[in-house]
Amino acid sequence: MLGFPIQPNAFTLSSVIKACSELNELNIGRCFHSMVIIRGFDSNIVVCCALIDMYGWNRAVEDARKVFDELPERDDVYCWTAIISTFTRNDMFKEALNSFYVMHRVRGLVPDGFTFGTVLTACANLGLLRQGKEVHAKVVGLGFGGNVVVESSLLDMYGKCGSVRHSRILFDRLSDNNNFVSWTAMLGVYCQNKEYQNVLDLVRERGVMDFYAFGIVLRACSGLAAVNHGKEVHWCL
Known part of the structure; x- marks a missing residue:
């Protein structure tokens, strides 16, 4: 060119x-x-x-960070989301959360679905349940409750913070909890909290699995030392 x-x-x-x-x-x-x-x-x-x-x-x-800091105007939600995502992607979760608060509370910018998904990932990896609940409240208040990415991030956040009960309550209230993204996220919550039997129960309840769910179910079978269940899953591959 x-x-x-x-x-x-x-x-x-x-x-x-x-x-x-x-x-x-x-x-x-x-x-x-x-x-x-x-x-x-x-x-x-x-x-x-x-x-x-x-x-x-x-x-x-x-x-x-230098590109972001040198921007003449920093009142665009996409640029803030980009730098927050950069921090989260590089395991700088505190920096991601601090940037979110500056963007929302100081700058007064309204987060979008991608912003919320990234910030919830930061809360999850820091184990910050209270802050995660605050973000959840903002998600509901701003009308992002039906966003699949945000909902799955909420499930993951509660699971990584050890609040499986909140994850399940949220999952049961989802407008569309039959989509593979949310369903696999709920399976992952059970598995990472070593509630392996609940993984198998949820599979029996829903009756369908995608490629990613297979891996979670196999880990659950391993955790339960359930060889027969593992063989059943193997035959479905």
Whole structure:
């Protein structure tokens, strides 16, 4: 493209930067970052979000933070979500949670479904049940209760915080708890809390499994030393 008299625009640059994320090509991504600066796209929100995401996937957190800090305007929920996701992806859960509070309480920005999913992952990995419940309240208040990603993140958060009962109550109240995402999340909650019999009971109750659920059920059979159940699952593969 550059060999022809065609100049890349913001959409072009954000697309090739996203490709660098998918391919884990950090050095090439840095080259495109230089092009972004030279061509004056360093204040474009879409391009900067792509850069933050690219650096985050390549574990170059300080580079991602620098792009974010140098934004002339930081009143866009997508940029905040990008940096929060970068922190979470790189196991910097406290930084992710702090950024969420600054975004929502200080900046007054309204989180979207992706923001909530990422923040709930941070709460889950920190074992912060109280903060997780606060985020849950915001999810309900802002009308994200029907979002499958958010609901599954809530199930996972309660499970990792050791509150299996809350996970099951939430699961039973879901408008669509027959989707594989939520269903597998509930199985995972039981399994990680060593409630292996409940894994098998839920499978019998629902009667269907996807590829990911098979792995969880097999772990439950292993935890119960239930060879016959394990063989049954094996025959279903």
